[in-house]
Amino acid sequence: KAGVTQTPRYLIKTRGQQVTLSCSPISGHRSVSWYQQTPGQGLQFLFEYFSETQRNKGNFPGRFSGRQFSNSRSEMNVSTLELGDSALYLCASSDLKTGDANVLTFGAGSRLTVL
Amino acid sequence: GDSVTQMEGPVTLSEEAFLTINCTYTATGYPSLFWYVQYPGEGLQLLLKATKADDKGSNKGFEATYRKETTSFHLEKGSVQVSDSAVYFCALSDPGGDYKLSFGAGTTVTVRA
Numbered sequence: 001k002a003g004v005t006q007t008p009r010y011l012i013k014t015r016g017q018q019v020t021l022s023c024s025p026i027s028g029h030r031s032v033s034w035y036q037q038t039p040g041q042g043l044q045f046l047f048e049y050f051s052e053t054q055r056n057k058g059n060f061p062g063r064f065s066g067r068q069f070s071n072s073r074s075e076m077n078v079s080t081l082e083l084g085d086s087a088l089y090l091c092a093s094s095d096l097k098t099g100d101a102n103v104l105t106f107g108a109g110s111r112l113t114v115l
Numbered sequence: 116g117d118s119v120t121q122m123e124g125p126v127t128l129s130e131e132a133f134l135t136i137n138c139t140y141t142a143t144g145y146p147s148l149f150w151y152v153q154y155p156g157e158g159l160q161l162l163l164k165a166t167k168a169d170d171k172g173s174n175k176g177f178e179a180t181y182r183k184e185t186t187s188f189h190l191e192k193g194s195v196q197v198s199d200s201a202v203y204f205c206a207l208s209d210p211g212g213d214y215k216l217s218f219g220a221g222t223t224v225t226v227r228a
Contacts, residue, residue, distance in 0.1 A: 004158070033215065043159075043204065043218040056214045090158055102147045102208040104216060106158035 002027065004107035006091050012113045018079040021110045025072050025093030032074040033104060034066060037088040046089075049074055050096070078112075086114045117142045121205045121219035128195055128226050136190040136222045138179075138205035146207040148172075148181055148188040149216070153202045162190075162203070195226045 005024040013019050025032050034046040045058040049068035066076040072093075078085055088111050092104035122137040140146065147166045151159040163172030168183035177192045188205060205219040 031214065035216075042220045043216075045215040045217075048214040050214070058215070092159075102149075102210075102216070103161060103164065104159075106151075106160070108156075108158045 004091055004093050004105055006089075006107035006110050008110060009108065010111050010113075012115060013081050014115050015081055015083060017081050018077060019081060019112060020075055020077045021089055021091075021112075023074045023076075023091030023093075023107060025074070025091075026095070026105055029093035029095050029105070030072050031094040031096055032068055032072060033092045033094070034074070034076050035090045035092065036060075037090055037109070038086075043090070046076065081114045083114050086112060088112075117146065117207055117209055117217045119205050119207055119217055119219040121203075121222055123220065123222065125223040125225060128224070130196060130226055130228050131194045132226075134190070134192045134195045134199070134224065136203055136205070136224070138188045138190065138219060140186050140188065140205075140207050142186075142207055142209065144209060144211055145183075146209055148179070149206040149208070150177070150179055150188070150190050151204045151206060151218075153204065153221070155201075159204065195224075197226045197228050200224060200226045 007022045031050045033048040036044045047057045052068045063079045068074045088109040090109045092106045118141045149164045150162040152162045153159050163174045165172040165181035171180045179190045202221045204221045206216045
């Protein structure tokens with residue numbers, strides 16, 4: 001069974017640009033979450049999607065957005081990039097059927113560097 | 116809001132030593148508790164979990180017991196190996212349905228041969 005796949009794994013952008021990150025969840029998982037990991041702030045929740053609906057959003061500015069497609073794949077977008085957006089962005093999926101709704105399986109992450 | 120506090124690292128141990136990483140939490144309800152591990156260059160992997168008071172989660176020689184009276188979920192391993200070198204995160208989720216995990220700051224563990 002394939003795991004959570006995130007693309008790209010590494011990318012470099014400059015301030016003011018925008019970026020789109022992609023996440024393919026484990027087959028059959030319908031919940032997808034995104035987290036930002038930085039040395040200073042640790043792991044912070046960005047948003048969670050289920051059946052193409054955003055059910056919760058963390059405390060991030062509107063420059064951070066996301067969406068989920070009908071096949072459960074998800075994308076997140078960051079517009080007008082700032083130096084502080086440099087981070088590892090982690091996607092996680094969850095299988096709500098088993099009752100382990102809170103058990104997240106994480107991808108390897110997309111490491112974004114903003115210059 | 117919900118929060119997790121875990122002991123700061125880094126922690127450096129010799130092989131076969133005993134490992135404890137303290138974790139305490141603040142939550143309004145009865146959260147589920149987790150330990151995740153992150154190896155260099157990788158995402159997070161679930162190590163163990165507990166969903167109610169007095170539950171003991173265990174995996175790969177690691178154990179943690181959900182202590183409601185002390186709001187704690189300390190991670191222990193009796194004999195660590197070099198391969199246990201990683202960053203360990205304590206986390207909680209609110210069963211009330213906010214669909215997110217709240218993580219501690221992470222503890223870096225290095226095991227020397």
